[in-house]
Amino acid sequence: MSAPKKGDLSPSEKELFEVITAGNVQEASRLLGCKDVRVNCLDEYGMTPLMHAAYKGKADMCKLLLQHGADVNCNEHEHGYTALMFAGLSGKTDITWMMLDAGAETDVVNSVGRTAAQMAAFVGQHDCVTVINNFFSRARLDYYTKPQGLEKEPKLPAKLAGPLHKVIMSTNLNPVKMVMLIKENPLLAEVEALDKCRRVMELICEKCIKQQDMNEVLAMKMHYISCVLGKCASFLKDREDKLDGLLKSLLKGRDSDGFPVYQEKFIRECIRKFPYCDATLLQQLVRSIAPVEIGNDPTALSVLTQAITGQVGFMDAEFCTTCGEKGAEKRCSICKMVIYCDQACQKMHWFTHKKICKKLQEQREKQEAEAAKLRMQQNKEESKAVQDAIDSMQELSVETSSEVTPSNTAAETETSDPASTPAADN
Numbered sequence: 571m572s573a574p575k576k577g578d579l580s581p582s583e584k585e586l587f588e589v590i591t592a593g594n595v596q597e598a599s600r601l602l603g604c605k606d607v608r609v610n611c612l613d614e615y616g617m618t619p620l621m622h623a624a625y626k627g628k629a630d631m632c633k634l635l636l637q638h639g640a641d642v643n644c645n646e647h648e649h650g651y652t653a654l655m656f657a658g659l660s661g662k663t664d665i666t667w668m669m670l671d672a673g674a675e676t677d678v679v680n681s682v683g684r685t686a687a688q689m690a691a692f693v694g695q696h697d698c699v700t701v702i703n704n705f706f707s708r709a710r711l712d713y714y715t716k717p718q719g720l721e722k723e724p725k726l727p728a729k730l731a732g733p734l735h736k737v738i739m740s741t742n743l744n745p746v747k748m749v750m751l752i753k754e755n756p757l758l759a760e761v762e763a764l765d766k767c768r769r770v771m772e773l774i775c776e777k778c779i780k781q782q783d784m785n786e787v788l789a790m791k792m793h794y795i796s797c798v799l800g801k802c803a804s805f806l807k808d809r810e811d812k813l814d815g816l817l818k819s820l821l822k823g824r825d826s827d828g829f830p831v832y833q834e835k836f837i838r839e840c841i842r843k844f845p846y847c848d849a850t851l852l853q854q855l856v857r858s859i860a861p862v863e864i865g866n867d868p869t870a871l872s873v874l875t876q877a878i879t880g881q882v883g884f885m886d887a888e889f890c891t892t893c894g895e896k897g898a899e900k901r902c903s904i905c906k907m908v909i910y911c912d913q914a915c916q917k918m919h920w921f922t923h924k925k926i927c928k929k930l931q932e933q934r935e936k937q938e939a940e941a942a943k944l945r946m947q948q949n950k951e952e953s954k955a956v957q958d959a960i961d962s963m964q965e966l967s968v969e970t971s972s973e974v975t976p977s978n979t980a981a982e983t984e985t986s987d988p989a990s991t992p993a994a995d996n
C-alpha cells in the first residue's frame with residue numbers, strides 16, 4: 571500500500587473518521603479489518619484517525635488504533651500537531667499517558683514552536699502537562715547503560731535499567747510501594763546496584779533543572795527516588811532485618827492514632843534535601859507542608875503526589891493503607907476502617923495496626939450508633955414535615971376549590987397574561 575496522502579481517502583476510511591467521531595469502537599474495529607483501510611490514513615488537514623480519537627478524548631478508540639499499529643509520532647498535520655498534542659489539548663490524562671507509553675516524542679514542536687506540554691499548559695490542561703513532564707522513556711534511561719565519552723564502563727549496568735525504569739514509572743509514590751518494588755528484584759536490592767542507580771537519578775535530576783526547557787516535576791521525582799534508593803542502601807548496610815526493617819519503620823504508626831510518623835518525616839526530609847533551592851516547585855511544596863503539624867492533613871505524601879503526578883481524585887478513591895495502591899477493596903474484618911490490596915499488604919501492616927484496630931472498631935461503632943440515632947430523628951422530623959404539608963395542602967385545596975377550578979386558571983393565565991411569558995428582548 572502506498573504512503574498516505576492528505577485527503578486521499580477510500581470510502582471505508584471516510585467511514586472510519588465518522589465512526590471515530592461517533593465513538594463507535596465496534597464499528598471502527600470492523601473497518602480496521604477491511605483491506606482498503608489504512609490505520610495511518612490522513613484527512614484533508616493531515617490528521618490521522620489516532621489524532622481524531624485523541625482530540626475527541628476517546629480512550630477506547632485510541633487503544634484500538636494503537637493495537638492496529640497507529641503511528642503515534644505521525645507529523646503530517648498542517649500545523650505540525652501530533653497525537654500527543656491533541657491528547658494534551660483534550661485534557662484527558664489517560665490518553666496522554668497512553669500516547670507517551672506508545673512512544674510519543676515529547677520534544678517535537680508544532681509550527682509555532684510549542685511542545686505538547688506547552689500547548690496543554692496554554693489551554694489550562696495542567697493535569698496533562700504533569701503527565702507529560704512526569705514521563706520518562708526507557709530510551710532516556712538506556713542512554714546511561716552505554717559508556718559515554720572516556721568512560722570504560724557505563725554508569726548504569728544494562729541489567730538494572732529494566733527494574734529501575736519500573737520504579738521511575740510508578741505513579742504511586744508511597745515509599746512502602748517503592749521499597750516493595752526494589753525488594754522484589756534481587757538485582758536491584760543490593761547496595762552497589764542501589765548506589766549506581768542513585769547516582770544516575772541524581773544526574774537526571776540535574777539535567778532536568780539545567781536543560782533549556784526546565785522540568786522541575788521530573789527533577790523532584792528523580793530526587794525523591796534517589797532518596798528512597800539511598801534509604802534502602804543504608805538499611806541493607808546497617809540493619810540485620812534489611813529492607814523488611816525499612817518497611818516496618820515506614821509503616822509503624824504512633825500509639826495515639828496509628829499515624830506513620832517515620833514515613834512522614836522521611837518524605838519531608840527528602841523534599842527539604844532537594845539540591846536546587848531556587849526551584850519554584852520546591853518552594854511551593856515547602857510552603858504547603860511546613861505549617862502542617864505531623865499527623866494532620868495534608869500529609870507530605872499527598873502534597874508530593876499531587877505535585878508530581880497531578881493525581882486526580884486522590885482523596886475519594888480507595889487506596890491501600892499499606893502500599894498506597896489504588897483500587898484496594900479488602901477491608902480489615904474487625905475494625906472495617908482500613909483497606910488493603912490483598913492479604914500480603916494486610917499481613918505487613920498488622921504488627922502496627924493491631925495496636926489500634928480495637929480502638930478504631932469502637933470509634934466506628936460509636937459513629938454508626940450516632941448516625942443511626944440521627945437518621946431516626948431525621949425520619950421523625952421528615953414524617954412530621956410531610957404530615958404538615960399534607961395538612962396545609964388540604965387547607966389550600968379547600969380554599970381554592972371554593973373559588974375556581976385550578977386546571978382552567980393555569981391555562982388561562984399562560985395565554986392571557988403577557989407578563990408570565992419570558993421576555994424575548996433584553
Ligand SMILES: [Zn+2]
Pocket residue numbers: 890891892893894895898910911912915
Ligand atoms: Zn497494598
Ligand SMILES: [Zn+2]
Pocket residue numbers: 902903904905906907908923927928930
Ligand atoms: Zn482493623
